[in-house]
Amino acid sequence: xxxxxxxxxxxAAVAVAIGLWHQWDRLGATVEQSIDTLDxxxxxxxxxxxxFLQVSEMRxxxxxxxxxxxxxPVVDCSNLPRTVSRIRVTAHYVYRIPLASEWRLEPDGxxxxxxxxxxxxxxxxxxxxxxxxIATSSSLFAPAASANRDKVLRHLGPELAQRGASAPYxxxxxxxxxxxxxEFAQKWMREQGKALRKPVRVVFQGPHPA
Numbered sequence: 373x374x375x376x377x378x379x380x381x382x383x384a385a386v387a388v389a390i391g392l393w394h395q396w397d398r399l400g401a402t403v404e405q406s407i408d409t410l411d412x413x414x415x416x417x418x419x420x421x422x423x424f425l426q427v428s429e430m431r432x433x434x435x436x437x438x439x440x441x442x443x444x445p446v447v448d449c450s451n452l453p454r455t456v457s458r459i460r461v462t463a464h465y466v467y468r469i470p471l472a473s474e475w476r477l478e479p480d481g482x483x484x485x486x487x488x489x490x491x492x493x494x495x496x497x498x499x500x501x502x503x504x505x506i507a508t509s510s511s512l513f514a515p516a517a518s519a520n521r522d523k524v525l526r527h528l529g530p531e532l533a534q535r536g537a538s539a540p541y542x543x544x545x546x547x548x549x550x551x552x553x554x555e556f557a558q559k560w561m562r563e564q565g566k567a568l569r570k571p572v573r574v575v576f577q578g579p580h581p582a
Contacts, residue, residue: 416477416484416568418560424468425556427491428548430541434463434499436531438524440515453514457524460505465536466494467545469553469576477557483571486557490578491542491549497532539581550574 437458442449469489477484506524510517535541553574561568 416561416566418475418477418557420471420473420475422471422473425471426466426468427552428467428545430465430545432463432465433460434532434535435460436524436528438520438527440520442515453511455508455510455514455517455520457506457508457520459524459528461499462503463532464498465541467491467549468494475557477572480573483573484568485573485575486553487575487577488553490576490580491545493533493536495533496529497536499532537581542581
């Protein structure tokens with residue numbers, strides 16, 4: 373007759389073997405499930421390099437003036453002499469849009485619709501210093517002319533940035549920006565061997581400049 377301890381050890385060994393067999397059977401099993409993918413006939417993904425895409429630029433002659441007058445706390449000084457400095461420069465405005473990791477070309481009637489961020493001004497705005505013209509008008513008893521000239525130069529950069537980011541300036545770039553984005557999308561698709569046979573409508577999305 374076998375010892376009870378030997379019988380218990382044998383039963384434990386059998387249980388461990390059965391457990392290992394079940395685990396091995398599970399490791400060899402397969403799991404099937406569907407994977408959601410974009411229909412290439414409906415949506416095309418454009419992988420971008422990131423950063424910014426320059427979409428348009430504009431050169432425009434700008435004029436800016438700064439005035440300094442006397443401030444009298446008791447009497448009216450409005451008739452006292454003033455100092456006025458005017459500067460005239462050719463500003464170079466550059467507009468761009470941020471490149472997300474990917475863009476989506478979605479079906480839109482007989483073509484595609486591509487939604488991209490709103491056009492943004494690149495700051496600071498560059499200007500041609502060689503063609504800059506500064507003129508200061510002053511007279512006897514008027515505020516210092518040199519200080520006024522310094523202020524017109526100091527405020528020129530912010531003034532150009534404000535003008536360049538305004539609605540009329542940004543709206544003037546829409547046609548050129550649309551063309552640039554469309555060419556970017558078409559070129560990318562050609563490089564992937566998927567030349568676009570349908571037109572692309574570009575939509576700029578985001579807060580519109582005031």
